[in-house]
Amino acid sequence: xxxxxxxxxxxxxxxxxxxASEAQPIGAWIAFGAMALMWLAFWAVLLxxxxxxxxxxxxxRAWPLLARAILTLLLLPGVIGAxxxxxxxxxxxxxVIDAGLTLATLAAFYPRPTERNAR
Numbered sequence: 115x116x117x118x119x120x121x122x123x124x125x126x127x128x129x130x131x132x133x134a135s136e137a138q139p140i141g142a143w144i145a146f147g148a149m150a151l152m153w154l155a156f157w158a159v160l161l162x163x164x165x166x167x168x169x170x171x172x173x174x175r176a177w178p179l180l181a182r183a184i185l186t187l188l189l190l191p192g193v194i195g196a197x198x199x200x201x202x203x204x205x206x207x208x209x210v211i212d213a214g215l216t217l218a219t220l221a222a223f224y225p226r227p228t229e230r231n232a233r
Contacts, residue, residue, distance in 0.1 A: 142225035149223045152192045153216045160199070167199045191219040 159166045174182060174196070186193045195212045203211075 138225045138227070142223075146220070146223040146225055149191070149219050152189060153195075153219065156192055156195055156212075157216070164199070167196055171196050171200050191215050 156167075159170075174185070174193075177185075195215050198208055198211045198215075201208065
């Protein structure tokens with residue numbers, strides 16, 4: 115069977131090879147999906163009306179410090195992306211930095227096979 119395995123202990127027995135292999139934990143796919151959705155929303159907002167990023171940023175800045183700290187920890191790449199967009203840097207620089215953040219975040223969160231799976 116191909117695809118995501120929902121084993122709670124993230125292990126299964128490989129009958130063909132007689133060894134245990136680890137399936138990717140569902141939490142890894144959920145985290146990757148959350149980051150992908152965050153960046154999809156970010157770029158959709160930029161395409162629809164980049165002024166919304168300014169509105170979102172100002173709303174975020176008006177929140178209490180504790181709320182901002184928690185959201186920043188949970189969505190750090192997106193918060194950095196919004197901050198970059200609010201700078202007065204040239205458009206090309208902002209686009210390159212935000213595209214780089216997007217690719218780096220998705221690469222970092224993409225679930226990879228464990229060493230045990232790679233053998």
